[in-house]
Amino acid sequence: MSSTLVTGIGELVTCAGDPADPLGVIHDAALVEEGGEVAWVGPASQAPAADERVDVEGRAVLPGFVDSHSHLVFAGDRAAEFAARMAGEPYDGGGIGVSVAATRAASDDELRSLLAARLTEMRAQGTTTVEVKSGYGLTVEDEARALRIARELTDEVTFLGAHVVPSEYAGGPGSCGDRAAYVSLVTGPMLEACAPHARWVDVFCEPHSAHAFTQEEARAVLTAGRDAGLLLRVHGNQLGHGPGVQLAVELGAASVDHCTYLSDADVDALAGAADTTVATLLPGVEFSTRSPYPDAAKLLAAGVSVALATDCNPGTCYSSSMPFVIALAVREMGLTPGQAVHAATAGSAKSLRREDIGRLAVGSRADLCVLDAPSHLHLSYRAGVPIARSLRLGERGATSPDSGP
């Protein structure tokens, strides 16, 4: 088996330190990859020999970003909806129907190549693992198709048939006006068709949107998904205070995402469940919907496990950039640059219940993010400048940037 020595690392962020030093930074470091895994990390002066050698010439190296929340299987865009929001229109989830119509009309090949291009865009910015949800099909066939296509390109696939109640069930002309029938479809035939392609089930639990699902509807979706062998994620507390966080904690979900509006009781529940349920913050959504940013520093101080992700989707955040998310979390959510990097790597990996990614330690995957900068501080300091790229070592013999994910 061939091995590669990465040397010349000015600053290696391992995210494998002890609780007192979560970033685990090693200066003037080296790393050895063998078989796609990290085989050694330490000071460059002590590095063992390897078959190949890559010199990163003083750059900072981090674990590749883990983008644990995205909706990348869609056609069309909603730029006009964004412009209307910037002019004062609120977001209520109603625009999801526009993306559903465009996605249903697209061919498999169109969706496949749109997804592949979006993943390439993410890789070019340092992301090496991406979770991808369905949710713009909302029929048995269209949801299963989205998941099948997503599964071709990533391991982390989430069934989100309960994204919104589609128009044919929601009321109005041509509709049966029967939300309960849609929930039965999602928890019955749709789940049966989709579960074989997915690892996760998710639901948009949001009483502040007429399009999304109530606490009891969300509970039905999540428990049916769990019974079908899926692990749980929740969209919760995005548009106002609500039951999403408490439901996620009660059911042992791996992640509750958004957390824009949190009560003290929600923070306490998340802190008490920190080993099980991660609060995944999506600051690109607050940016793109003109919503208030949650106080991430307060969550960390309370003992909550925090992750960062893009939520890349055509409605609430059409950005694929984890560096942008990190910069927002630092500027607007009170995280230090190091805390934000940790949340975007080890934190997001925890939200996916993964120990092989989001850190660089012996046995973890050799998924790197290389910065054209000497330190992780530059990710938020040089906001908007494309300094991050991914480097996945070992897979298909790749040692060049942008290979994977």
Ligand code: NIG
């Ligand atoms: O995470 N809130 C629900 N789902 C997405 C938005 C999807 C859309 O508007 O297209 C989100 O924000």
Ligand code: FE
């Ligand atoms: Fe989302």
